[in-house]
Amino acid sequence: MKKIILIILCVSLISSCKTDQSKKETESLIKPAKVTLTNTNGKYELLVNNKPFYIKGAGLEFGNIAALAKHNGNSFRTWRTANGVRSGKEVLDEALENGLMVTMGIEVARERHGFDYNDEVAVKKQYDSIKKEVLELKDHPALLIWAIGNELNLRATNPKVWNAVNDISKMIHQVDPNHLTTTTIAGISQHEISLIKERCPDIDILSVQMYGDLPDLPKLIKEFGWEKSYMVTEWGATGHWEVPKTEWGAPIEENSTLKAANYLKRYKGGIEADSLQCLGSYVFLWGNKQERTPTWYGIFFEDGKESESVDVMHKIWNNKWPENRTPQIESFLLNNKTAYENINLDGEKTYEAFVKINDFENDPLNYRWEILPESTDLGDGGDYEERPKPIKVDFEKIEEGKVTFKTPKSGVYRLFVYVNDGLEHAATANIPFKVN
Secondary structure, X not given: OHHHHHHHHHHHHHHHHHHHHHHHHHHHHHOOOOEEEEEEOXXXXXXXXXXXXXXXXXXXXXXXXXXXXXXOOXXXXXXXXOOOOOOHHHHHHHHHHOOOXXXXXXXXXXXXXXXXXXXXXXXHHHHHHHHHHHHHHOXXXXXXXXXXXXXXXXXXXXXXXXXXXXXXXXXXXXXXXXXXXXXXXXXXXXXXXXXXXXXXXXXXXXXXXXXXXXXXXXXXXXXXXXOOOEEEEEOOOOOOOOOOEOOOOOEOOOXXXXXXXXXXXXXXXXXXXXXXXXXXXXXXXXXXXXXXXXOOOOOEOOOOOEOHHHHHHHXXXXXXXXXXXXXXXXXXXXXXXXXXXXXXXXXXXXXXXXXXXXXXXXXXXXXXXXXXXXXXXXXXXXXXXXXXXXXXXXXXEXXXXXXXXXXXXOEEEEEEEEEXXXXXXXXXXXXXXXXX
């Protein structure tokens, strides 16, 4: 009988030890990460729980979080704590499941949308609302940095916006001692840097968003006198404001292969080149959105397929190319002209388009063609835009890489081609044209 009691006590003790150990492991998982910055002789380093953390990230609102982890990214940023589809906690939970850290965006009202930073009551109401958001999420283990607002300088004239950002940053540091703060600016100028240094000294990190001129950033950071650390929270395709236009004003979008080459060039020149102050970056956009076209900024397509720019990010984050590469576009012609040649066509007539593709593995290719009217729902600073509805067109003859079609009624349009390899990779290009 004594032996039985002794065995029961031992089993109970072992079970209790296992429970305690499991409880400790669970508690360690749900503890907030301690995020700090070091500065050693002018070289800044981000630390997460005392371990170096260089940001290999992407801007991601509704994109594929698991794919980001698969390609060896380690972080993503959002623009707000709740995106209308999922709560901030749900976003952070999925990040944690995939081993990723999050720079969590906080929605801050913009002057260009009508907010008045002279209205002290409205500013206080916003402050109180943001404090609730911070208190709700501050202890999540996937949280990395708080990003206070997005491009608040864009079309802004009232410098008091930076006072408001500084007050929010101070509040965050009071209630959340474990995480850093930043704010993002569109482009960079001496004016903005001076205002932020004067009115917003509490932020830990500056975040800059640049596109075609990203390789100039390390030089401009020094020229404008920013001495603290910074990161690049949006970068990628050449902006629609930076490219040539047709004679009727349509911006000419680079094809997916030219975009990919520019992603690599811009990363090396504008991010990798500064090993002292730059803490890493978030490529734009790990997903898909309509902005001037449905393909301009997203490095994924509407059906979830990956563009060649994803190959580039894989190369950057892994120091090697993915095993299967995305098809590349060598040329794309409509009526024997490129997108840069102001293509004018006659109505109700038949024309031919041709795309030449290179695929590294010679995978069988699938082609899809689409004509969209030129977008007229034009937002500002990434605001929501409605995708144009496709034109019903009789693609009379479709061969590999070649299509013949009859033009729609007079107007301005774009001819899109999508080429996929059957392995979730795709290339795309479009040509603006005018029907007389």
